[in-house]
Amino acid sequence: MPAQEDFLVEQFMDKYEEDVVYNVGETCCYSLSLNELEELSGEKFEFDYDKRFTYGSIRGTKQLRSLIAEIHSNDEVHLTEKNVLITNGAIGANFLIHYAVAGPGDHVICVAPTYQQLNSVPQMFGAEVELLQLKATDDYLPNFLELKSMLKDNTKLIVLNNPNNPLGSVIPTELLAQIVALADEAGIRVLNDEVYSPLFYSCEQPKSLCQLSTTGITTGSMSKAYAAAGLRLGWIVTQDLDFLETASSRRDYNTISVSMVDDAIASYILRNRQAVLDRNSTLCRENLAILKEFVENSDGKFTFLNEPKGGSVCLLRLNGIKDTEKFAATLATQFKVLAAPGECFGIPGTIRIGVGNSKAEMVAALPLIGEAYDQFFK
Ligand SMILES: Cc1ncc(COP(=O)(O)O)c(C=O)c1O
Numbered sequence: 001m002p003a004q005e006d007f008l009v010e011q012f013m014d015k016y017e018e019d020v021v022y023n024v025g026e027t028c029c030y031s032l033s034l035n036e037l038e039e040l041s042g043e044k045f046e047f048d049y050d051k052r053f054t055y056g057s058i059r060g061t062k063q064l065r066s067l068i069a070e071i072h073s074n075d076e077v078h079l080t081e082k083n084v085l086i087t088n089g090a091i092g093a094n095f096l097i098h099y100a101v102a103g104p105g106d107h108v109i110c111v112a113p114t115y116q117q118l119n120s121v122p123q124m125f126g127a128e129v130e131l132l133q134l135k136a137t138d139d140y141l142p143n144f145l146e147l148k149s150m151l152k153d154n155t156k157l158i159v160l161n162n163p164n165n166p167l168g169s170v171i172p173t174e175l176l177a178q179i180v181a182l183a184d185e186a187g188i189r190v191l192n193d194e195v196y197s198p199l200f201y202s203c204e205q206p207k208s209l210c211q212l213s214t215t216g217i218t219t220g221s222m223s224k225a226y227a228a229a230g231l232r233l234g235w236i237v238t239q240d241l242d243f244l245e246t247a248s249s250r251r252d253y254n255t256i257s258v259s260m261v262d263d264a265i266a267s268y269i270l271r272n273r274q275a276v277l278d279r280n281s282t283l284c285r286e287n288l289a290i291l292k293e294f295v296e297n298s299d300g301k302f303t304f305l306n307e308p309k310g311g312s313v314c315l316l317r318l319n320g321i322k323d324t325e326k327f328a329a330t331l332a333t334q335f336k337v338l339a340a341p342g343e344c345f346g347i348p349g350t351i352r353i354g355v356g357n358s359k360a361e362m363v364a365a366l367p368l369i370g371e372a373y374d375q376f377f378k
Pocket of ligand 1: 027088089090091092115161165193195220221222223229233234
């Protein structure tokens with residue numbers, strides 16, 4: 001098995017996260033507590049205190065899987081709990097899919113930039129991974145003709161991420177459908193990491209990949225839009241029940257089941273999802289407006305690499321500063337502000353800002369980022 005690459009963004013965040021005061025690097029919407037959830041939803045969280053802590057439902061409770069199936073169904077595609085497998089976060093879901101699909105002799109195409117796991121893991125499993133660079137000239141969306149030209153006889157998997165981390169770009173349904181048609185014709189699977197869905201601002205919500213193709217795979221989790229990363233609970237959704245069986249039998253070796261307490265809290269949140277999503281979408285919109293104002297008043301020091309249409313992150317260009325890894329380290333240690341350097345995504349000269357963090361931290365952090373820029377730029 002080839003050597004594992006360092007997971008740059010996770011290592012950077014882990015190094016500084018505990019010692020900063022203002023975290024605008026986090027990608028999750030500001031995490032909720034049970035007290036806040038009860039207030040938001042008007043429903044008390046009940047847990048059966050007589051319930052024994054067995055392994056619980058191995059694939060996730062029927063109640064939780066049904067809620068996730070409901071979220072991913074539409075007028076044309078009706079999904080049930082049978083189409084859903086619960087995992088340890090979206091990171092567990094993505095890992096499992098690569099584990100089930102990609103190996104030596106296989107070719108995998110993955111958009112870039114994206115969450116590094118999506119391209120490093122298939123490489124770790126011995127597959128040849130080619131990156132489909134998202135470019136400004138394509139509005140940071142996959143270029144269909146370029147993708148088509150990259151297909152090989154041994155291409156097994158196309159990996160997308162919608163909305164994109166770190167760009168906040170959103171692939172519309174029409175382009176997704178074109179990619180799916182191309183992949184279906186060639187017998188290639190498509191994985192779409194939809195962990196930032198449904199956070200959309202200036203565009204329509206695109207269809208979920210599992211709605212667009214009978215073999216397409218969607219991954220998602222409680223971490224970002226549902227503000228509950230601490231549950232470590234994610235999912236795979238697909239119409240392809242045979243694939244789900246394969247993934248499930250692979251999962252027997254590294255998961256068994258997720259915590260029954262987390263499963264119950266996830267069900268409680270998803271039952272009340274509208275209140276949670278309203279809170280988080282308002283938070284992201286307000287923070288984004290604050291960030292835009294900061295950029296507009298910065299005399300050209302800061303610009304958006306791409307103004308986000310969805311998700312909870314974006315890249316801010318620090319004009320005139322090349323070494324943003326050093327900048328972000330100074331920002332964390334001296335100014336106590338956490339933002340991930342663009343180097344983690346192969347885009348130096350930028351920092352990644354999360355717009356789902358607390359508004360108070362956003363308001364306090366931005367002037368400090370300005371001060372750090374002035375100090376650095378001298
Ligand atoms: C695109 C993407 N996928 C997956 C994950 C992992 O999410 P989870 O907390 O659900 O494991 C992240 C986390 O930042 C992400 O950005």
